Amino acid sequence: MNFRLFLILLACGWALGAADGPCKPDVAALKHKYVRPTAVPFPVENAFNKDREILGRMLFFDPRLSAMGTVSCASCHNPAFGWDDGLPHSASRPTARRTPSIVNVAWGQRFFWDGRAASLEEQALGPIQNENEMNLPLEKMVAVVRGIEGYQALFARAYPREPVSEKTVAKALATFERTIVSAQAPFDRWVAGDGQAISASAQRGFVLFNGKAACAPCHAGWEFTDHDFHDIGTVDLDPGRGKYLPAENMQHAFKTPGLRNVATRTAYMHDGSQRTLEAVIEYYDGGGMCLRPSLSPRIHNLQLSGGEKRDLLDFLLTLTSDDAKVEIPNLPRR
């Protein structure tokens, strides 16, 4: 090693140990990476308007979109549970994946734990047909919706130049889903400049999240996801993204979940295998369970102290927002 570089590294190492050295993390610069966007993105081919949101909200809560007339999207993505079902495994398939919350899906890039849907419009038709979910073939679903007279005018207002079809149903559902955005959390107020908005412990946790605990490269940006897929070493035979992509690092890889409102979940991970945030932190500290070739190189023993784990937890708790009361629509009876 070049001698000057050696001296610089030595000085840096010393400064890190010292209270206010030049290598102290630049918290202001870190905060800057977490500034909330000012507008929700909508695709040009399904631009936002209020009529589309109103229609989509009704379809989302309407159980008539299922074979038995008893299951709606909201049965599993229940606003009372932060838009999931409050269960460690989806009720439809008790051994299968956990129902993810759908907050902030407007920013999503691929959908489902394994990323098999490329847009919300594509995603929405999956559960309607899925025999374990709503189990209604699309042509029947369209017939049901066309048969409800009250929907005619709503579709005409929302999509005036398009017929009532599986396409417009999907577009309306997707529009409504894009409006489900987590509101300001104490963390946002801190990022915006209120130094008292989160505790000193949570502030240390934020630095750990971006430093020693190395969570930030995957849980990146204001939503806390890189929108990518990783094997973090959970004990499970589910191939995840590997079912679609042969690359070694995609085997057992799942979508990085956003961490907004994370404290409100009932269980964590695609398989609901961790029950508390404390357990999740212990899990990462231990460096994962299944040490197979696909394991992300970012997962390793972190050697966090008890105090550091508490700080990290306190930080995660600051991501819970005071979301506005959800409006449950009145549905057309006939």
Ligand code: HEC
């Ligand atoms: C029986 C429960 C159930 C019903 C009903 C249901 N979902 Fe889901 N939803 C799930 C589960 C489980 C997953 C994860 C499946 C997977 O990743 O393989 C999921 C995934 C999703 C995702 C992907 C989220 C992400 O971050 O990738 C969206 C969006 C979604 N559902 C929307 C809907 C809509 C819209 C409806 C109604 C048309 C609906 N769901 C009905 C259980 C359900």
Ligand code: HEC
């Ligand atoms: C290599 C990328 C990566 C790193 C590093 C990483 N995560 Fe994750 N995280 C993921 C993925 C992928 C999942 C989903 C895994 C699964 O379901 O099997 C996940 C899941 C989670 C969950 C569960 C969320 C939910 O809704 O189920 C929490 C909480 C979490 N991570 C927090 C952290 C913390 C805290 C750190 C740092 C100690 C961290 N993560 C480091 C990629 C990562």
